Each structure stands twice: as C-alpha cells, then as structure tokens.
Amino acid sequence: MRFEEQLFQHANRAIDAHVQSYQQNQKFLKAKLHLSKTLLPIFNFNGVKDYLTILQQKIPDPSIENNLFSHSANPLLNMCLMYEFLFLLTKRFFSLSYQCRTL
Numbered sequence: 511m512r513f514e515e516q517l518f519q520h521a522n523r524a525i526d527a528h529v530q531s532y533q534q535n536q537k538f539l540k541a542k543l544h545l546s547k548t549l550l551p552i553f554n555f556n557g558v559k560d561y562l563t564i565l566q567q568k569i570p571d572p573s574i575e576n577n578l579f580s581h582s583a584n585p586l587l588n589m590c591l592m593y594e595f596l597f598l599l600t601k602r603f604f605s606l607s608y609q610c611r612t613l
C-alpha cells in the first residue's frame with residue numbers, strides 16, 4: 511500500500527520512468543507489460559505518446575540486441591499482451607487509436 515501511494519503521488523515521474531524502461535532494457539517484457547496494464551489509470555497523454563514512439567522504433571528493428579521481442583522466452587505471449595495493452599490504450603486515448611492500430 512505504501513508504494514502504491516507513492517506511485518499515485520508522483521504519477522508523472524512513475525510513468526516517465528516506466529516508459530523509459532522499455533527503451534533502456536529489452537528484458538522482462540512480460541513484467542513490464544503487466545505493470546503497464548496495472549498503471550493504465552495513471553497514464554497520461556504524453557506518457558502514452560512517448561511509449562508509442564519507443565515501440566515504433568523497437569518493434570521493427572532487425573538487430574537482435576535492439577528488437578523488443580528478441581530477449582523474450584515466449585515472444586508470441588508478449589505480442590498478445592502488447593496487443594491487449596494497445597487495445598486498452600485505444601479505448602482510453604481515442605486520439606491515439608490510429609497509432610496504436612498501426613503497431
């Protein structure tokens with residue numbers, strides 16, 4: 511409970527740090543996606559926009575070290591989780607639905 515209160519008090523910093531974690535390290539994608547779904551109520555528009563920008567760079571990257579799914583034991587499961595999260599984002603931020611659907 512104490513950590514959840516801290517997250518809600520500093521929501522912008524928490525979202526920025528979480529979004530940057532996708533860019534800094536490709537490991538633990540399943541955990542990051544689960545945390546993203548949990549943090550969805552405090553995601554702001556700028557955080558989602560930064561998140562989509564990072565995904566647009568990381569998903570099509572052909573190199574093994576930079577591709578988002580290359581460090582995953584089960585890339586198909588992570589793709590399904592990401593699809594589900596993008597679907598939730600389109601429901602919450604309709605103006606970004608085109609960007610979410612193109613991914």
